[in-house]
Amino acid sequence: xxxxxxxxxxxxxxxxxxxxxxxxxxxxxxxxxxxxxxxxxxxxxxxxxxxxxxxxxxxxxxxxxxxxxxxxxxxxxxxxxxxxxxxxxxxxxxxxxxxxxxxxxxxxxxxxxxxxxxxxxxxxxxxxxxxxxxxxxxxxxxxxxxxxxxxxxxxxxxxxxxxxxxxxxxxxxxxxxxxxxxxxxxxxxxxxxxxxxxxxxxxxxxxxxxxxxxxxxxxxxxxxxxxxxxxxxxxxxxxxxxxxxxxxxxxxxxxxxxxxxxxxxxxxxxxxxxxxxxxxxxxxxxxxxxxxxxxxxxxxxxxxxxxxxxxxxxxxxxxxxxxxxxxxxxxxxxxxxxxxxxxxxxxxxxxxxxxxxxxxxxxxxxxxxxxxxxxxxxxxxxxxxxxxxxxxxxxxxxxxxxxxxxxxxxxxxxxxxxxxxxxxxxxxxxxxxxxxxxxxxxxxxxxxxxxxxxxxxxxxxxxxxxxxxxxxxxxxxxxxxxxxxxxxxxxxxxxxxxxxxxxxxxxxxxxxxxxxxxxxxxxxxxxxxxxxxxxxxxxxxxxxxxxxxxxxxxxxxxxxxxxxxxxxxxxxxxxxxxxxxxxxxxxxxxxxxxxxxxxxxxxxxxxxxxxxxxxxxxxxxxxxxxxxxxxxxxxxxxxxxxxxxxxxxxxxxxxxxxxxxxxxxxxxxxxxxxx
Ligand code: NOJ
Ligand code: CA
Numbered sequence: 295x296x297x298x299x300x301x302x303x304x305x306x307x308x309x310x311x312x313x314x315x316x317x318x319x320x321x322x323x324x325x326x327x328x329x330x331x332x333x334x335x336x337x338x339x340x341x342x343x344x345x346x347x348x349x350x351x352x353x354x355x356x357x358x359x360x361x362x363x364x365x366x367x368x369x370x371x372x373x374x375x376x377x378x379x380x381x382x383x384x385x386x387x388x389x390x391x392x393x394x395x396x397x398x399x400x401x402x403x404x405x406x407x408x409x410x411x412x413x414x415x416x417x418x419x420x421x422x423x424x425x426x427x428x429x430x431x432x433x434x435x436x437x438x439x440x441x442x443x444x445x446x447x448x449x450x451x452x453x454x455x456x457x458x459x460x461x462x463x464x465x466x467x468x469x470x471x472x473x474x475x476x477x478x479x480x481x482x483x484x485x486x487x488x489x490x491x492x493x494x495x496x497x498x499x500x501x502x503x504x505x506x507x508x509x510x511x512x513x514x515x516x517x518x519x520x521x522x523x524x525x526x527x528x529x530x531x532x533x534x535x536x537x538x539x540x541x542x543x544x545x546x547x548x549x550x551x552x553x554x555x556x557x558x559x560x561x562x563x564x565x566x567x568x569x570x571x572x573x574x575x576x577x578x579x580x581x582x583x584x585x586x587x588x589x590x591x592x593x594x595x596x597x598x599x600x601x602x603x604x605x606x607x608x609x610x611x612x613x614x615x616x617x618x619x620x621x622x623x624x625x626x627x628x629x630x631x632x633x634x635x636x637x638x639x640x641x642x643x644x645x646x647x648x649x650x651x652x653x654x655x656x657x658x659x660x661x662x663x664x665x666x667x668x669x670x671x672x673x674x675x676x677x678x679x680x681x682x683x684x685x686x687x688x689x690x691x692x693x694x695x696x697x698x699x700x701x702x703x704x705x706x707x708x709x710x711x712x713x714x715x716x717x718x719x720x721x722x723x724x725x726x727x728x729x730x731x732x733x734x735x736x737x738x739x740x741x742x743x744x745x746x747x748x749x750x751x752x753x754x755x756x757x758x759x760x761x762x763x764x765x766x767x768x769x770x771x772x773x774x775x776x777x778x779x780x781x782x783x784x785x786x787x788x789x790x791x792x793x794x795x796x797x798x799x800x801x802x803x804x805x806x807x808x809x810x811x812x813x814x815x816x817x818x819x820x821x822x823x824x825x826x827x828x829x830x831x832x833x834x835x836x837x838x839x840x841x842x843x844x845x846x847x848x849x850x851x852x853x854x855x856x857x858x859x860x861x862x863x864x865x866x867x868x869x870x871x872x873x874x875x876x877x878x879x880x881x882x883x884x885x886x887x888x889x890x891x892x893x894x895x896x897x898x899x900x901x902x903x904x905x906x907x908x909x910x911x912x913x914x915x916x917x918x919x920x921x922x923x924x925x926x927x928x929x930x931x932x933x934x935x936x937x938x939x940x941x942x943x944x945x946x947x948x949x950x951x952x953x954x955x956x957x958x959x960x961x962x963x964x965x966x967x968x969x
Contacts, residue, residue, distance in 0.1 A: 315333075315334055315335050315336045316333055316334070317331050317332070317333045318332055318333060318334055318373040318376065318404065319331070319332045319373070319376040319402055319404050320332070320402075321378055321400050321401070321402035321420055321422050322400060322422065323399070323400060323422045323423055323424045323427075324380065324382070324398050324399065324400055324423070324424060325424040327346060327347060327424040327425075328344060328345070328346050328351075328422055328423070328424065328426070328427060328550060329344070329345050329346075329422075330342060330343070330344050330402065330420050330422050330427060330429075331343050331345075332376075332402070332404050332418070332420075333354060334371060334372070334373065337369050337370070338369050338370040338371045338372060338408075338409060339356060339358065339368060339369050339371065340356070340357045340358065340371050340404075340406055340418070341354035341355055341356050341357060341450075342354070342355060342357060342418070342420070342429065343355065344427065344548065344550075346497060346550055349454075349495070349497075350454040350455075351453070351454055351455075351493075351497060351499065351548075351550060352451060352452060352453065352454060352548070353452045353453075353454045354452070355449070355450035355451055355452045355521070356368070356448055356449070356450045357418060357431075357448065357449055357450075358447075358448040358449075359416075359431075359444055359445075359446065359447055359448060360444070360445040360446040360448065361442065361443055361444060361445060361533075362443035362444070362445050362532060362533040363441070363443055364412075364439065364443075365411070365412070366448075367408075367414060367416060367439075368448055370408050370409050370410045370411070371406040371407065371408060371409070371416075372406070372407055372408075372409045373404065373405070373406065373407075374405040374406060374407040374415060375405045376402065376403060376404045376405065377402075377403050378400060378401060378402050378403070379400075379401050379403075380399070380400050380401070381397065381398070381399055381401070382396070382397070382398040382399075383396075383397050383398075384396045384397065385397060385569065387564075387763075387766075388570070388575050388576070388578070388766045389578070389579070389580050389766070389769075389838045389865050389887070390762075390838070390865075390866065391836050391866050391869040391884070392561075392866060392867065392868050392869050393866075393867040393868070393887065395561045395564060395565065396561070397561075397565040398423065398424075399421040399422055399423045399565070400421075400422050401419060401420065401421050401422070402419070402420040402422070403417055403418075403419045403420075404417065404418045404419075404420075405417045406418065412438040412439070413438065414436060414438045414439045415434055415436055416431060416432075416433065416434075417431070417432040417433075417434060418430075418431055418432075419431075419432055421545075421565075421566065423560075423562055423565070425549060425550065425551055425556065425559070425560040425562060426500075426547060426548050426549035426550050426551075426560055426562040427547070427548055427550075427562075428504055428545035428546065428547045428548075428562060428566045429545065429546055430542050430543045430544060430545045430546065431542065431543045432540070432541075432542045432543075433537070433539040433540055433541055433542070434539065434540055435539050435540040436539065439539055440538060440539060441536070441537075441538055441539075442535070442536075442537045442538070442539055442541070443532075443533035443535070443536050444510075444526070444533055444534055444535040444536075444537075445532075445533055445534065446524075446525070446526065446534070447512070447524040447526055447543070448523065448524070449512075449523065449524040449546055450517065450521060450522065450523050450524075451501060451514065451521075451522045451523075451546075451548075452520060452521040452522070453479060453491060453493065453499070453520040453522075454493075454520075455493040455494055455495055455497070456478070456479070456480075456493065456494045456520070457478075457479040457491040457492060457493040457494065457499075457520065458476060458477070458478060458479065458491060458492050459475075459476070459477055459478070459479040459481075459482050459485070459489060459490070459491045460474050460475070460476050460489070460490045460491070460794060460797065460798050460876050460877060461474065461475055461477075461482050461485035461486070461489045461490075461798070462474055462475070462485065462486050462774075462798075463475075463483070463484060463485065463486070464484045464485055464486040464513035464514070464525075464527075465484055465513060465525075465527075465710070466710065467709040467710050467711075468709070468710070469709075469710050469727050469728075469754055469773075470486055470757065470772075470773045470774050470799070471774065471775045471779075472775070473775065473785075473787075473788065473791070474790075474791070474794040474795075474798060474877065476876075476877055479491050479520050480516075480519055480520060482514070482516055482522070483515070483516055484513055484514065484515045484516070484525060485513065485514045486513060486514075486757065487501050487502040487503060487511075487512060487513070487514060487757070487802075488500045488501065488502040488798050488799065488801045488802055489501045489502075489514055489798070490554075490557065490797050490798050490801070490876060492554075492876070496552060497550065497551075497552060498549075498550070498551050498552065498553065498554055498556065498557050498876075499548055499549065499550050500547075500548070500549040500557050500797075500798075500801050501514060501522075501546075501547070501548055502547045502549070502563065502759070502801060502802060503544045503545060503546055503547055503759050504544060504545040504547050504562070504563045504564075504566035504567055504759050504760045505544050505545055505566060505567045505568065505759055505760065505761065505764075506544045506733055506756070506757070506759040506761070507544065507733060507737065507761070508537065508541075508730065508733060508734055508737075509526075509535050509537075509543060509544055509730055509733055510526040510527045510528075510529065510534045510535050510726075510728070510729045510730045510733070511526070511527045511728035511729070511733070511756060511757060512524045512525070512526060512527075512544070512546065513525045513526070513527060524546070526729075527726045527728040527729040527730075528711070528726055528729060529725065529726070529729045529730055529731065530715075530717060530723035530724055530725055530731075531717070531718075531723065534729065534730065535730050536730070544759060545566040547562055547563060547566065549562050549563075549801065553874075554797050554871075554874045554875055554876050554880075555871030555872075555873065555874045555880075556871075557797060557801060558796060558797065558800070558801065558871050558874070559869075559870075559871055560801075563759065563760035563801070563802065563803070564760045564762075564763045566760065567759075567760040567761060567763040567764050568763070568764045569763065569764065570763065570764060570765075570766055571764050571765065572744050572765060572766060572767065575744075575766045575767060577700070577747040578700075578701075578747075578749045578766065578767055578769065579865070580769075580838035580839065580863070580864040580865035580887075581622075581623035581624050581701075581838075581839055581840075581864060582621075582622050582623065582624065582839070582840045582841070582842060582859075582862075582864055583617070583622055583623065583624025583625060583626055583671050583839060583840075583841050583842070584613055584616060584617050584620075584622050584624070584625060584626070584841070584842050584846070585613065585624070585625055585626030585627060585628070585671065585841065585843075586604040586605055586609060586610065586613060586625075586626065586627045586628060586629070587604075587626055587628055587808070587841075587843065588777075588781070588811065588843050588844055588845055589604050589845060590604055590628060590629065591778050591781035591782060591816075591817065592781055592815075592816070592817050592845075593817055594845075595609075596629065597628055597629030597634040597638075597675075598629065598634045598635045599634070599635055599651050599652075599653065603629065603651070603653060604627075604628065604629055605627045605628065605629040605630040605651065605653075605654050606653045606654060607653060607654055607655045607658065607659060610625065610627050610654070610659050610670075611659070611662060612846065613625045613627075613846065614659070614662055614663045614666055614668050615666070616846045616849075617666075617668045618666035618667060618668050620849075620856075620860055621860055622668070622842065623667075623668060623669055624668070624669055624670075624671040624701065624839070625663060625668055625669070625670055625671060626670075626671040626673060626703060626841070627654075627659075627670060627671070627673060628673045628675070628703075629651075629673075630650055630651065630654045630656065630673065631645065631646060631647060631648075631649055631650055631651065631673075632644070632645070632646040632649040632650070632651060633645030633646055633675075634675075638675065638677045638707075639677060639707055639708070640677055640678050640707065640708035640709060640712050641677045641679065642675075642676045642677025642678055642679025642682055642683065642708075642714070643677075643679055643682055645674075645675070645676065645677070645679070645682060645683070645686075646686070647674055647683070647686045647687075647689070647690030647693070648686070648689055648690055648693040656670075656697065657697065660697040660698055660699065664698055669698065669699065669700060669701070670697070670699050671699070671701050671702070671703060672694045672699045672701065672702035672703070672748075673702065673703050673704075673705070674690065674702055674703075674704040674705070675704070675705040675707065676704065676705060676706055676707075677705075677706075677707055677708060678706050678707060678708025678712050678713045678714060678727075678754070679708075679713075679714045680706075680713060680714065680715050680716075680731075680732075680735050681714050681715055681716040681722060682714075684716065684735070684738070685716075687738070687739065687742060688742060691742055691743055691746050691748060692746070694746075694748060695746040695747070695748065699748070700747055700748050700749065701748060701749040701750075701751065701769070701839065702743065702748055702749070702750055702751065703751045703752075703753065703806070704739065704750065704751070704752045704753065705752070705753040705754055706727060706752065706753065706754035706755065707753075707754055708727075708754070710726055710727055711724060711725070711726055712724060713725040713726065713727055713731070713732060715731050715732075715735070727754060727755070727756060728756045728757060732756050733756055736752065736755065736756055736768075737761075737765070739752075740761075740765045740767060740768045741765065743767060744765060744767045747767075748767065749767045749768075749769045749839070750767060750768050750769065751769055751770045751771060751806050751839060752771045752772070753771070753772035753776075753806070754772065754773075755771040755772060755773050756773075757773055757802055758771055758773060758802040758803035758804070759802065759803075760802070760803060762803060762804070769804065769837075769838050769839055770803075770804040770805060770806040770837045770838060770839050771803075771804070771805065771806060772805065772806055772807075773799065773802075773805065774795055774799040774805060774807075775787055775791065776805070776806070776807045776808055777807060777808040777809060777811060777843050778808075780811065780816045780819070780821045780822075780823075781816040781817045782816065782817050786816060786819055786821065786822055787821075787822065788822055788899075788900070789822045789823070789898070789899045789900040789931055789957065789958035790877045790878070790899035790900065792827075792831060792834060792835060792897050793874070793875075793876070793877050793878055793879055793880050793897055793898070793899055794876065794877045795807075795835065796834060796835070796874065796876075796880050797874070797876040797877075797880075798876070800835065800836065804836050804837040804838060804839075805835055805836075805837055806837055806839065806841070807831065807835045807837065808841040808843040809828055809831035809832060809835060809840070809841070809843060810828055810829075810831070810832070810840075810841065810842040810843050810844055810859050811823075811828060811843050811844045811848075812825050812828050812829075812844055812848060812849070812852050812855050812856065812859075813844055813845070813848035813851075813852075814828070814935045814936065815848075820931075820935070821931075821935065822900075822931045822958050823931055823935055823958055823959075823960075824925050824929045824930075824931055824935040824936070824937070824938070824956055824958055824959040824960060825852070825855050825923075825935060825936055825938045826855075826923050826924055826925045826929070826938050826956075826959055826960045826961050826962060827897050827898075827925075827931075827958065827959050827960030828855075828960075829855060829858045829859065829862075829895075829923050829960070829962035830895035830896055830897050830923075830960035830961055830962040831895065831897065831960070832858070832859065832862040832864075832893075832895065832962070833862065833882050833884055833893045833894060833895025833962060834880060834882055834895040834896075834897050834960075836866075836869075837864065838864055838865060839864065840862075840864045842856075842859050854940055855923060855938055855940070858921075858923050858962050858964065861921075861964055862893055862962075862964070863886045863887065863888065863889075863893070865886075865887040865888065866884040866885055866886065866887050867885045867886070867887045868884065868885040868911075869882065869883075869884045869885075870882065870883045870884075870911055872894075872905075872907050872908065873905055873906070873907075877899060878898070878899050878901070879896070879897065879898040879899065879903055879905060879955070880896065880897060881894065881895070881896035881905050881907055881953065882894065882895050882896070883907070883911055885911075889967075890913070890916075890967040891918075891964065891965055891966050891967055892911065892912060892918070892965040892967075893962070893963065893964055893965065894907055894951075894953075894961070894962070894963040894965065895960065895961070895962050895963075896953045896955060896960055896961045896962075897955070897959075897960040898955040898956075898957075898958070898959055898960065899958070900931075900957050900958055901957060902930075902954075902955060902956050902957050902959070903955050904952055904953065904954050904955070905952075905953040905955065906950055906951070906952055906953070907950065907951045907952075907953055908950045909945055909946070909947055909948075909949045909950065909951065909965075910947050910948075911947070912945070912946065912947035912965065912967075913947065913967065914946075914947045914948075915946075915947075916946065916947070916967055916968065917944055917945075917946055917967075917968045918944070918945050918946065918965040918966060918967050918968065919942060919943075919944060919965070919966040919968065920942065920943050920944070920945045920951075920963055920964070920965050921940070921942055921963065921964040921965075921966070922939075922940065922941050922942065922943070922961070922962075922963050923938060923939075923940050923961065923962040923963070924938070924939050924940075924941075924953070924954065924961045925937065925938065925939075925954065925955055925956035925959040925960070925961065926938055926939045926956075927939075929956035929959055930956050930957045930958065930959075931956070931957055931958025931959065932957065932958070935958065937956075945965065951963070
């Protein structure tokens with residue numbers, strides 16, 4: 295398929311600043327689904343509003359900034375000019391949930407100018423798609439505003455109709471690792487994005503941001519009722535963002551659909567990011583991995599050296615052999631380097647990123663892995679100390695590159711506000727995981743790694759805002775409660791967790807959730823899941839790197855369900871959401887990027903349910919062998935998560951499957967096209 299590109303510009307320029315209150319500019323989406331209006335009030339304050347098919351979705355919501363060292367940029371605006379343009383093109387993802395992405399929008403640029411005093415100018419640019427919109431501020435180069443030191447962004451989001459929200463709290467110690475709340479929108483205090491809401495008239499809206507570069511993350515704070523305001527993540531240096539004009543803020547995004555699945559199908563976040571800046575990235579290919587990991591979370595092994603040290607030469611060889619025998623490319627090893635023996639949590643001062651522990655022969659292991667067609671996956675835990683990490687970063691990446699280690703899981707284990715960064719005059723500043731300092735840090739790591747053809751997967755990260763489009767070696771991240779909570783979390787992840795993730799966290803991008811614990815055993819607790827659901831997660835929770843997280847012995851003891859984990863790909867050419875409701879259930883169909891085969895994954899919450907999956911996405915006239923992994927008749931996460939039925943049947947595009955899911959259950963299906 296060849297890329298199509300139609301760009302045409304339709305400029306409407308109003309010459310002299312107009313001072314009248316009321317609407318000043320308007321733009322519709324290409325299919326006339328959404329429309330955005332910008333207005334000024336009598337004090338010259340700008341606002342935007344959004345309607346969908348003629349009905350208000352966002353009522354007039356203010357725009358502007360508080361600055362640290364200059365009068366606020368918010369009143370006395372007049373319209374200097376406005377213009378529109380349209381774009382419709384299709385671009386190709388190097389890897390992803392789908393191969394081709396259509397980018398079709400109408401853009402409105404509104405240039406505002408202060409009618410008094412400093413006469414500063416500020417542009418607001420809206421890109422309006424049929425399934426959502428993004429807008430950002432652009433600070434032009436101008437004499438009266440050179441250094442832009444932002445104390446607060448005053449952007450508001452006022453939801454027009456009473457709504458229910460799915461959200462996690464922002465500004466709390468555990469970063470993004472909270473259970474999702476479902477409450478009336480008016481009961482949300484302060485939330486991270488993506489925050490997803492459903493209005494009482496059935497409109498689904500997800501609030502988020504795209505292209506978070508050199509800026510602080512946006513939290514949403516309630517002003518009153520259903521009116522929310524951007525609250526930027528704090529900074530040790532007072533102003534939350536320090537930039538020099540000209541520059542752009544990230545895009546503030548609203549995905550808007552009439553179903554939960556419609557939100558997931560939107561490519562808005564990726565489309566609003568810049569195209570790939572790395573050039574040929576064929577050196578990264580999606581992969582699956584196993585590793586020395588779950589044993590530490592179960593407390594059977596330790597990160598620290600000693601009698602239970604996980605990262606030994608012998609244990610790693612066992613994992614390499616297992617990976618080679620079962621077709622896994624990667625073997626993650628945590629606790630391999632010097633620094634874990636002391637107090638590493640929120641400390642990180644002792645880590646040496648190029649110094650293995652004496653019982654870990656990394657040179658021999660990298661060579662052994664290579665001889666078996668396997669790659670070690672690197673690990674850089676920082677304890678949140680980026681001052682120490684950045685000082686060693688280049689040497690640490692060179693070290694891995696020399697060994698042929700081409701992907702790294704990193705970690706920032708420290709409470710929110712506990713990142714230690716090198717500040718002015720060499721002092722240590724305590725920063726937030728999602729502030730401007732960390733947005734810069736992550737891109738530093740990603741771009742340094744890209745130069746060495748290394749992929750990055752941070753845990754305790756900054757949230758995803760679609761930067762994988764621009765930097766395709768930023769392949770996944772954590773940024774929500776993952777599998778580890780099922781080992782030791784109190785409470786563990788409840789059965790509804792993954793159906794919540796799909797329509798909240800996963801709207802931002804891939805997650806290194808690390809599924810596949812088919813033993814269903816945590817440390818002193820059981821997973822609130824069935825085996826079939828663990829398999830379904832490989833299709834439901836997208837990531838181009840997927841871990842098979844369980845212990846080797848648990849896979850060896852359950853070879854039949856393990857077969858699905860061996861078979862399922864980690865790269866797709868197409869993705870469909872067949873059904874779904876936030877926090878209740880969801881069914882995905884995804885097409886393998888490297889064959890004609892499709893995979894289905896469905897999960898439910900604590901309720902048993904029967905979902906219907908129409909197979910009309912299959913090629914008509916072709917027969918498919920369906921390998922079905924379903925909850926058995928007695929399956930129930932509470933009493934019998936292990937009851938699974940594995941069976942085969944032949945299907946075509948004319949069939950509709952009934953997926954019977956147990957409480958806390960799921961279903962995984964591999965659809966092999968006959969040749
Ligand atoms: C937290 C990560 O999420 C987990 O996967 C890792 O094992 C520990 N930090 C140690 O780095
Ligand atoms: Ca974590």
